[in-house]
Amino acid sequence: MSNSSRPLIGISTSSKSGLIPLAFHRLAIWRAGGRSVRLGPGRPLDADALDGVIIGGGSDLGPTLYGGEVAIEEGIDPERDDFELALLEQFKDGKRPVLGICRGAQILNVFFGGDLHNEISVAYPGTRARRTPLPVKRIEIDEGSRLREMLGVSWCQVNSIHHQSVDRIGEGLRVSAHDRRGMVQGIESTGDQLFFGVQWHPEFLVFNRPQQRLYKALIRAAAGKK
Numbered sequence: 001m002s003n004s005s006r007p008l009i010g011i012s013t014s015s016k017s018g019l020i021p022l023a024f025h026r027l028a029i030w031r032a033g034g035r036s037v038r039l040g041p042g043r044p045l046d047a048d049a050l051d052g053v054i055i056g057g058g059s060d061l062g063p064t065l066y067g068g069e070v071a072i073e074e075g076i077d078p079e080r081d082d083f084e085l086a087l088l089e090q091f092k093d094g095k096r097p098v099l100g101i102c103r104g105a106q107i108l109n110v111f112f113g114g115d116l117h118n119e120i121s122v123a124y125p126g127t128r129a130r131r132t133p134l135p136v137k138r139i140e141i142d143e144g145s146r147l148r149e150m151l152g153v154s155w156c157q158v159n160s161i162h163h164q165s166v167d168r169i170g171e172g173l174r175v176s177a178h179d180r181r182g183m184v185q186g187i188e189s190t191g192d193q194l195f196f197g198v199q200w201h202p203e204f205l206v207f208n209r210p211q212q213r214l215y216k217a218l219i220r221a222a223a224g225k226k
Contacts, residue, residue, distance in 0.1 A: 014056075014080065034052075055100045057161065059103065068116060103164075104197060109197065112173055135159055138179070140180075145186070
Protein backbone atom coordinates (compact mmCIF):
# COMPACT_ATOMS: atom_id res chain seq x y z
CA MET A 1 0.00 0.00 0.00
CA SER A 2 1.46 3.38 -1.02
CA ASN A 3 1.71 6.10 1.58
CA SER A 4 -0.67 8.40 -0.32
CA SER A 5 -3.38 5.73 -0.47
CA ARG A 6 -3.44 5.31 3.30
CA PRO A 7 -6.18 7.26 5.11
CA LEU A 8 -4.80 10.27 6.99
CA ILE A 9 -5.71 10.30 10.69
CA GLY A 10 -5.16 13.39 12.80
CA ILE A 11 -4.07 12.73 16.39
CA SER A 12 -4.76 15.41 18.97
CA THR A 13 -2.54 15.05 22.04
CA SER A 14 -1.13 17.15 24.84
CA SER A 15 1.62 19.50 23.72
CA LYS A 16 3.46 18.90 27.00
CA SER A 17 3.25 15.17 27.66
CA GLY A 18 1.80 13.54 24.58
CA LEU A 19 4.88 12.19 22.81
CA ILE A 20 4.74 8.65 24.20
CA PRO A 21 1.04 7.99 23.46
CA LEU A 22 1.49 9.75 20.12
CA ALA A 23 4.19 7.23 19.16
CA PHE A 24 1.97 4.30 20.14
CA HIS A 25 -0.99 5.76 18.21
CA ARG A 26 1.13 6.23 15.13
CA LEU A 27 2.38 2.65 15.30
CA ALA A 28 -1.14 1.26 15.70
CA ILE A 29 -2.49 3.41 12.86
CA TRP A 30 0.32 2.38 10.51
CA ARG A 31 -0.15 -1.31 11.34
CA ALA A 32 -3.87 -0.90 10.62
CA GLY A 33 -3.19 0.61 7.18
CA GLY A 34 -3.31 4.35 7.88
CA ARG A 35 -0.95 7.28 8.27
CA SER A 36 -1.06 10.03 10.84
CA VAL A 37 -0.34 13.65 11.62
CA ARG A 38 -0.13 15.35 15.00
CA LEU A 39 -2.73 17.99 15.86
CA GLY A 40 -2.97 20.57 18.61
CA PRO A 41 -2.86 24.28 19.44
CA GLY A 42 -0.20 25.94 17.31
CA ARG A 43 -0.34 23.11 14.75
CA PRO A 44 -2.83 24.42 12.18
CA LEU A 45 -4.06 21.95 9.59
CA ASP A 46 -6.93 22.03 7.13
CA ALA A 47 -9.44 19.61 8.61
CA ASP A 48 -10.65 18.78 5.10
CA ALA A 49 -7.32 17.01 4.52
CA LEU A 50 -8.11 14.49 7.27
CA ASP A 51 -9.97 11.22 6.79
CA GLY A 52 -10.48 10.69 10.52
CA VAL A 53 -9.43 11.91 13.95
CA ILE A 54 -8.25 10.49 17.26
CA ILE A 55 -8.60 12.75 20.28
CA GLY A 56 -6.19 11.30 22.79
CA GLY A 57 -5.79 11.37 26.54
CA GLY A 58 -4.13 13.90 28.79
CA SER A 59 -5.15 16.71 31.09
CA ASP A 60 -8.54 17.15 32.73
CA LEU A 61 -11.24 19.10 30.95
CA GLY A 62 -11.98 22.52 32.40
CA PRO A 63 -15.00 21.99 34.71
CA THR A 64 -16.66 25.17 33.44
CA LEU A 65 -17.24 23.37 30.12
CA TYR A 66 -19.76 21.02 31.70
CA GLY A 67 -20.94 22.79 34.83
CA GLY A 68 -18.57 20.95 37.16
CA GLU A 69 -17.06 22.35 40.32
CA VAL A 70 -13.76 24.15 39.92
CA ALA A 71 -11.48 22.58 42.52
CA ILE A 72 -8.02 23.50 41.26
CA GLU A 73 -6.72 24.88 37.97
CA GLU A 74 -3.62 22.67 37.96
CA GLY A 75 -3.57 20.17 35.10
CA ILE A 76 -6.22 21.97 33.06
CA ASP A 77 -5.31 22.99 29.50
CA PRO A 78 -7.84 25.58 28.23
CA GLU A 79 -6.02 26.02 24.90
CA ARG A 80 -6.34 22.33 24.17
CA ASP A 81 -9.98 22.31 25.28
CA ASP A 82 -10.77 25.12 22.84
CA PHE A 83 -8.79 23.51 20.02
CA GLU A 84 -10.49 20.12 20.34
CA LEU A 85 -13.99 21.57 20.65
CA ALA A 86 -13.33 23.56 17.46
CA LEU A 87 -11.98 20.41 15.81
CA LEU A 88 -15.11 18.47 16.72
CA GLU A 89 -17.20 21.30 15.26
CA GLN A 90 -15.54 20.59 11.89
CA PHE A 91 -16.36 16.88 12.20
CA LYS A 92 -19.85 17.22 13.70
CA ASP A 93 -21.61 15.86 10.61
CA GLY A 94 -20.20 12.48 11.62
CA LYS A 95 -19.27 11.43 8.10
CA ARG A 96 -15.63 10.87 9.04
CA PRO A 97 -14.71 8.73 12.06
CA VAL A 98 -13.81 10.34 15.37
CA LEU A 99 -12.34 8.17 18.14
CA GLY A 100 -12.04 9.73 21.58
CA ILE A 101 -9.67 8.07 24.02
CA CYS A 102 -9.91 8.68 27.79
CA ARG A 103 -10.02 12.49 27.94
CA GLY A 104 -11.03 12.34 24.26
CA ALA A 105 -14.15 10.32 25.10
CA GLN A 106 -14.98 12.84 27.81
CA ILE A 107 -14.66 15.90 25.57
CA LEU A 108 -16.72 14.12 22.89
CA ASN A 109 -19.48 13.64 25.46
CA VAL A 110 -19.23 17.28 26.60
CA PHE A 111 -19.32 18.51 22.98
CA PHE A 112 -22.72 16.87 22.59
CA GLY A 113 -24.06 18.41 25.78
CA GLY A 114 -23.20 15.70 28.30
CA ASP A 115 -21.32 16.12 31.53
CA LEU A 116 -18.70 14.37 33.65
CA HIS A 117 -18.03 13.08 37.12
CA ASN A 118 -15.23 15.26 38.46
CA GLU A 119 -13.87 12.46 40.61
CA ILE A 120 -14.71 8.76 40.21
CA SER A 121 -13.85 7.97 43.83
CA VAL A 122 -16.72 10.25 44.86
CA ALA A 123 -19.18 9.16 42.18
CA TYR A 124 -18.39 5.47 42.69
CA PRO A 125 -17.43 4.95 46.36
CA GLY A 126 -14.70 2.36 46.78
CA THR A 127 -13.25 3.06 43.34
CA ARG A 128 -9.71 4.28 43.09
CA ALA A 129 -7.80 5.59 40.11
CA ARG A 130 -5.36 2.78 39.30
CA ARG A 131 -3.37 4.79 36.77
CA THR A 132 -1.64 1.93 35.02
CA PRO A 133 -1.22 1.11 31.31
CA LEU A 134 -1.60 -2.59 32.16
CA PRO A 135 -4.95 -4.32 31.47
CA VAL A 136 -6.17 -4.60 35.08
CA LYS A 137 -9.88 -3.84 34.67
CA ARG A 138 -12.61 -6.01 33.15
CA ILE A 139 -15.30 -4.24 31.16
CA GLU A 140 -18.49 -5.51 29.57
CA ILE A 141 -19.31 -4.40 26.04
CA ASP A 142 -23.00 -3.89 25.37
CA GLU A 143 -24.76 -6.32 23.07
CA GLY A 144 -25.79 -4.68 19.81
CA SER A 145 -23.22 -1.89 20.13
CA ARG A 146 -20.92 -0.99 17.28
CA LEU A 147 -18.01 -1.13 19.73
CA ARG A 148 -18.74 -4.82 20.32
CA GLU A 149 -18.76 -5.37 16.57
CA MET A 150 -15.43 -3.54 16.23
CA LEU A 151 -13.64 -5.37 19.03
CA GLY A 152 -15.19 -8.74 18.26
CA VAL A 153 -15.61 -9.62 21.96
CA SER A 154 -18.31 -9.24 24.62
CA TRP A 155 -15.84 -8.33 27.38
CA CYS A 156 -12.18 -7.51 27.70
CA GLN A 157 -9.47 -6.43 30.10
CA VAL A 158 -8.39 -2.81 29.75
CA ASN A 159 -6.11 -0.33 31.45
CA SER A 160 -7.22 2.54 33.66
CA ILE A 161 -5.51 5.95 33.69
CA HIS A 162 -8.23 8.40 34.69
CA HIS A 163 -10.07 9.95 37.63
CA GLN A 164 -12.91 11.61 35.69
CA SER A 165 -15.61 9.75 33.79
CA VAL A 166 -18.74 10.26 31.72
CA ASP A 167 -21.85 11.07 33.77
CA ARG A 168 -24.93 12.26 31.85
CA ILE A 169 -24.62 11.09 28.26
CA GLY A 170 -24.62 13.66 25.45
CA GLU A 171 -27.39 14.06 22.90
CA GLY A 172 -27.19 11.53 20.09
CA LEU A 173 -24.81 9.27 22.03
CA ARG A 174 -25.30 6.05 23.97
CA VAL A 175 -23.27 3.97 26.37
CA SER A 176 -21.51 1.05 24.69
CA ALA A 177 -19.43 -0.39 27.57
CA HIS A 178 -19.22 -0.24 31.36
CA ASP A 179 -17.27 -1.76 34.22
CA ARG A 180 -18.58 -3.81 37.15
CA ARG A 181 -19.47 -0.67 39.12
CA GLY A 182 -21.48 0.72 36.23
CA MET A 183 -18.92 3.33 35.27
CA VAL A 184 -19.14 4.28 31.60
CA GLN A 185 -16.25 2.82 29.61
CA GLY A 186 -17.47 3.35 26.07
CA ILE A 187 -19.79 5.70 24.17
CA GLU A 188 -20.89 5.86 20.54
CA SER A 189 -23.33 7.67 18.29
CA THR A 190 -26.88 6.34 18.11
CA GLY A 191 -27.23 6.97 14.39
CA ASP A 192 -25.00 6.50 11.39
CA GLN A 193 -22.50 9.12 12.55
CA LEU A 194 -19.00 7.78 13.18
CA PHE A 195 -18.40 8.97 16.76
CA PHE A 196 -16.82 6.59 19.26
CA GLY A 197 -15.19 7.01 22.66
CA VAL A 198 -13.43 4.64 25.04
CA GLN A 199 -12.32 5.44 28.58
CA TRP A 200 -9.17 3.32 28.38
CA HIS A 201 -5.98 3.63 26.32
CA PRO A 202 -5.92 1.05 23.49
CA GLU A 203 -2.67 2.50 22.14
CA PHE A 204 -0.77 0.95 25.06
CA LEU A 205 -2.24 -2.52 24.43
CA VAL A 206 -0.17 -3.14 21.31
CA PHE A 207 -0.25 -6.94 21.51
CA ASN A 208 -3.96 -7.19 22.34
CA ARG A 209 -5.87 -8.25 19.22
CA PRO A 210 -9.29 -6.81 20.13
CA GLN A 211 -7.71 -3.41 20.87
CA GLN A 212 -5.84 -3.43 17.58
CA ARG A 213 -9.13 -4.25 15.82
CA LEU A 214 -10.37 -0.90 17.09
CA TYR A 215 -7.71 0.85 15.01
CA LYS A 216 -8.46 -1.35 12.00
CA ALA A 217 -12.14 -0.42 12.26
CA LEU A 218 -11.17 3.26 12.43
CA ILE A 219 -9.01 2.95 9.32
CA ARG A 220 -11.71 1.02 7.42
CA ALA A 221 -14.23 3.74 8.22
CA ALA A 222 -11.75 6.46 7.22
CA ALA A 223 -10.88 4.64 3.98
CA GLY A 224 -14.55 4.54 3.08
CA LYS A 225 -14.73 8.32 3.36
CA LYS A 226 -11.67 9.11 1.21
